[in-house]
Amino acid sequence: VEKSRTNSGAYLYEELKKYSCKDFYPFHMPGHKRQLSVGPASDFPNPYGIDITEIEGFDNLHHAEGIIRKSMDWAASVYGADYTYYLVNGSSSGILSAISAVADKAGTCGSILMSRNCHKAVYHGVFLNRLKSRYVYPQFSEEYGIQCGLSPVKIEKMLKQFPDISSVFVVSPTYDGIVSDIGSISNICHYYGIPLIVDEAHGAHFRYSNLFPVSALELGADIVIQSVHKTLPCFTQSAILHLKGPYVDRERVERFLQVYQSSSPSYVLMAGIEQGIWWMEEESREKMGEYSKELLDLRQELGAMRHLRLLGKEVVGTKDIFDLDISKIIVSTKGTEINGLQLYERLRREYHLEMEMCTEDYVTGITTVMDTKEGLERLEQGLLRIDSSLGGNGKREEKRFYKEADWPWEMEQALTIYEAWEGEKEPVALEESEGRIGAEFIYLYPPGIPIIVPGERVTKEVIDTVLRYKKMGLPVQGMKYKSNEIMEVVKDGQISCN
Amino acid sequence: VEKSRTNSGAYLYEELKKYSCKDFYPFHMPGHKRQLSVGPASDFPNPYGIDITEIEGFDNLHHAEGIIRKSMDWAASVYGADYTYYLVNGSSSGILSAISAVADKAGTCGSILMSRNCHKAVYHGVFLNRLKSRYVYPQFSEEYGIQCGLSPVKIEKMLKQFPDISSVFVVSPTYDGIVSDIGSISNICHYYGIPLIVDEAHGAHFRYSNLFPVSALELGADIVIQSVHKTLPCFTQSAILHLKGPYVDRERVERFLQVYQSSSPSYVLMAGIEQGIWWMEEESREKMGEYSKELLDLRQELGAMRHLRLLGKEVVGTKDIFDLDISKIIVSTKGTEINGLQLYERLRREYHLEMEMCTEDYVTGITTVMDTKEGLERLEQGLLRIDSSLGGNGKREEKRFYKEADWPWEMEQALTIYEAWEGEKEPVALEESEGRIGAEFIYLYPPGIPIIVPGERVTKEVIDTVLRYKKMGLPVQGMKYKSNEIMEVVKDGQISCN
Numbered sequence: 002v003e004k005s006r007t008n009s010g011a012y013l014y015e016e017l018k019k020y021s022c023k024d025f026y027p028f029h030m031p032g033h034k035r036q037l038s039v040g041p042a043s044d045f046p047n048p049y050g051i052d053i054t055e056i057e058g059f060d061n062l063h064h065a066e067g068i069i070r071k072s073m074d075w076a077a078s079v080y081g082a083d084y085t086y087y088l089v090n091g092s093s094s095g096i097l098s099a100i101s102a103v104a105d106k107a108g109t110c111g112s113i114l115m116s117r118n119c120h121k122a123v124y125h126g127v128f129l130n131r132l133k134s135r136y137v138y139p140q141f142s143e144e145y146g147i148q149c150g151l152s153p154v155k156i157e158k159m160l161k162q163f164p165d166i167s168s169v170f171v172v173s174p175t176y177d178g179i180v181s182d183i184g185s186i187s188n189i190c191h192y193y194g195i196p197l198i199v200d201e202a203h204g205a206h207f208r209y210s211n212l213f214p215v216s217a218l219e220l221g222a223d224i225v226i227q228s229v230h231k232t233l234p235c236f237t238q239s240a241i242l243h244l245k246g247p248y249v250d251r252e253r254v255e256r257f258l259q260v261y262q263s264s265s266p267s268y269v270l271m272a273g274i275e276q277g278i279w280w281m282e283e284e285s286r287e288k289m290g291e292y293s294k295e296l297l298d299l300r301q302e303l304g305a306m307r308h309l310r311l312l313g314k315e316v317v318g319t320k321d322i323f324d325l326d327i328s329k330i331i332v333s334t335k336g337t338e339i340n341g342l343q344l345y346e347r348l349r350r351e352y353h354l355e356m357e358m359c360t361e362d363y364v365t366g367i368t369t370v371m372d373t374k375e376g377l378e379r380l381e382q383g384l385l386r387i388d389s390s391l392g393g394n395g396k397r398e399e400k401r402f403y404k405e406a407d408w409p410w411e412m413e414q415a416l417t418i419y420e421a422w423e424g425e426k427e428p429v430a431l432e433e434s435e436g437r438i439g440a441e442f443i444y445l446y447p448p449g450i451p452i453i454v455p456g457e458r459v460t461k462e463v464i465d466t467v468l469r470y471k472k473m474g475l476p477v478q479g480m481k482y483k484s485n486e487i488m489e490v491v492k493d494g495q496i497s498c499n
Numbered sequence: 500v501e502k503s504r505t506n507s508g509a510y511l512y513e514e515l516k517k518y519s520c521k522d523f524y525p526f527h528m529p530g531h532k533r534q535l536s537v538g539p540a541s542d543f544p545n546p547y548g549i550d551i552t553e554i555e556g557f558d559n560l561h562h563a564e565g566i567i568r569k570s571m572d573w574a575a576s577v578y579g580a581d582y583t584y585y586l587v588n589g590s591s592s593g594i595l596s597a598i599s600a601v602a603d604k605a606g607t608c609g610s611i612l613m614s615r616n617c618h619k620a621v622y623h624g625v626f627l628n629r630l631k632s633r634y635v636y637p638q639f640s641e642e643y644g645i646q647c648g649l650s651p652v653k654i655e656k657m658l659k660q661f662p663d664i665s666s667v668f669v670v671s672p673t674y675d676g677i678v679s680d681i682g683s684i685s686n687i688c689h690y691y692g693i694p695l696i697v698d699e700a701h702g703a704h705f706r707y708s709n710l711f712p713v714s715a716l717e718l719g720a721d722i723v724i725q726s727v728h729k730t731l732p733c734f735t736q737s738a739i740l741h742l743k744g745p746y747v748d749r750e751r752v753e754r755f756l757q758v759y760q761s762s763s764p765s766y767v768l769m770a771g772i773e774q775g776i777w778w779m780e781e782e783s784r785e786k787m788g789e790y791s792k793e794l795l796d797l798r799q800e801l802g803a804m805r806h807l808r809l810l811g812k813e814v815v816g817t818k819d820i821f822d823l824d825i826s827k828i829i830v831s832t833k834g835t836e837i838n839g840l841q842l843y844e845r846l847r848r849e850y851h852l853e854m855e856m857c858t859e860d861y862v863t864g865i866t867t868v869m870d871t872k873e874g875l876e877r878l879e880q881g882l883l884r885i886d887s888s889l890g891g892n893g894k895r896e897e898k899r900f901y902k903e904a905d906w907p908w909e910m911e912q913a914l915t916i917y918e919a920w921e922g923e924k925e926p927v928a929l930e931e932s933e934g935r936i937g938a939e940f941i942y943l944y945p946p947g948i949p950i951i952v953p954g955e956r957v958t959k960e961v962i963d964t965v966l967r968y969k970k971m972g973l974p975v976q977g978m979k980y981k982s983n984e985i986m987e988v989v990k991d992g993q994i995s996c997n
Binding site for chain 2: 005006009010011012013014016017018020021025027029030031033035036037041042045046047048049050051052053054055056057058059061064068069071072074075076078089090091092093094097120121122125128129228230231234236237238252259260261262263264265266267268269270271272275276278279349355446447449478481
């Protein structure tokens, strides 16, 4: 049978089963790390057995008044939210719902202030609501080649300068675990009378240990969205959205959660959310103690690397210093003879360690309470051995293999995302696109943060970066013409409503 | 531990496990009927073991070029589509994507012609794209109190009368299995040069037996959306979208599938789709033979009912005769001493048979190839016994327990859905709302077909129907003020862009 499945093309299921028996170790999502003997998976039944629909006694996610309502209320009490919603369509659906709920629809072109390093779902939310987006750019660590957090001072300046801003959306922590000063940012937002939405997709675990940063929910954010599948033992595609305080209309949030999520939500995913949070809250203490110790040991041992460098608890940005969620293992290759992609490949090929992602300058690994001691030791050994195999002259900063990444640059916005993405387009050679208005998203996935957004004017830096990424073999996505170096730009004559 | 979970509120997971051991038999979705010993569930591993993310070798649903691409191409070949897409956010996400892909954004108020008995996701798609919706109303069976299919003649008249219509969206089969003449409708659409989208959520099984109607995909539809979880052995929330022919821009569909679905799609759901279709296509022959025989037997035996009536293969509408998908068991209570809700409750309480849904006049049960002989016999016995317990004078049509449902009435559209749902609102007593413009959806769920849509003018029939449904205890949803009989209407002075 298997032979014929391969010939037919229908072998995703078979390959998943095969892969689960292999010795590749996941330093990537989902947070359950495929551990079957401990945590929520250890007594999970055949999923078809509990995969029901909205029958008597089992409530309705979209009009929760019974067992689902109680479960979500319990989750709200665990996290300290006024209301918590289980999301079966990922943080993406929470992001779309949050933006739609707070979008000012009165004018034809309302405005949202967002950090430019947001996930593409945020840009999709801006697009669907036909909003004008204004950006605050993250700071940058020259030393590690990594994007840092946001400056509250800059956000305040923007709010003062642009009174049309009716909401603020930031990502914290970043994909790499760097947190911004959400306390100050939320104070500023509330001073101006507008809500703050925080994409805390990578921070669902914060509340379970003092080792981690404080959650945005405790620091004044009005809507906080967390991917429970990223760092908790929950299924891929499951997430939660928290509401707190008086700045957001709960009914609008609920309306849009209905719009952006299946009307047949999966009870397996919902049960997995409850069970994952339950295990974290009630049954993970011992495991969390072991994990904390192993994580700190790992970080200490990796301090001995001579060429590669582990990102430490504090990260120096352009102006501010930012905290790091130390569960993230960020290893910079800056100043070594290899780049991020090469380190990623060596870990995979030589040590069967599957990392979460890489960029030009570094590799990111996700650790969670579900990691095993053996897994963390394999990572330690792998990194130490690769490090010792690297040549070096002791002056890391001098030895450069590639042009330095100096994104993000502040881009000119000629049109809104809606105008450019839905407008008339034409293809041009990427190399000849400078000065044209882009009509597509281009991003590396992961992390899914756009290098250029529809409506932004193409610069030489964008062209160089995309070409360089493609040459390096990094996962450039979003371009319509995949095989050629052609970009879709707005046809001349497209007008703006601003 | 269980005790404390109940006190905490976190007992969804425990209750699902308990329910799976009970003897309630499902004549509802999902189509796998929780059968663990046969079909795809029989060798399904612990779901956490195969719940991965987009790692090397496992492709990316949103940029499928490898193993997922191959699997979807295989599914396309099974169904005879040009392209097939796995949906992890239900048919809802396919519906939103399809409408967004074909929406004419050039004008501020494009128009879509849709059947008025569409699922609320279709109305959400109209809302998000700020479209003007025009409606074709389904015919009605006076005899059974059930909505029927659509008249191609009416659709042609509408296309002739309103040249601003740029796409047509119909549901076929209905929730109750009644199919329209899609061949004629698609010919008409293509004559006018516009695409036809068919919500075939309840027809994913059509192609696997000659007992069932022919799929819209074989009859000329351009986009066909099927809920594999409804009638195939697949997980809740999983669906597929098929594209065929030159009328729809594939890249626009793919763009919006990315927008409306999680950027972390579940491999468990995707594997479940593949495995469910594989089993149907390659391994279900014997089971399908048994099921067909048992289904025909069941339908024959139910013909002996004296008061209740089974809906037969042909349904007489107001003008046309429509085919029925005979896998649906529709039992009308019209002319008996009980109503649909009472029959539903008796089946549940006395026989532990959980039906899919009920309305005033009938009960709907879903059968699939995964049903057991024992389950079908329980349904037969339950219905026959209830029937024989009912009094009757032999003149079914005379004995009326309740006012006849005569929805749908053609409603006046004063504003678009977007204008009314996003505009300023005020609450009024439902009884005093006649003549006002509604600002919320009101529907029974299931099936989720709106009785009134935002922007429609409230009529006496709407008020009477909603009040009657509420009094009967039918699941009226969508109203902001749940406990009171209050409706949100548009504040006076709201203007239309039409």
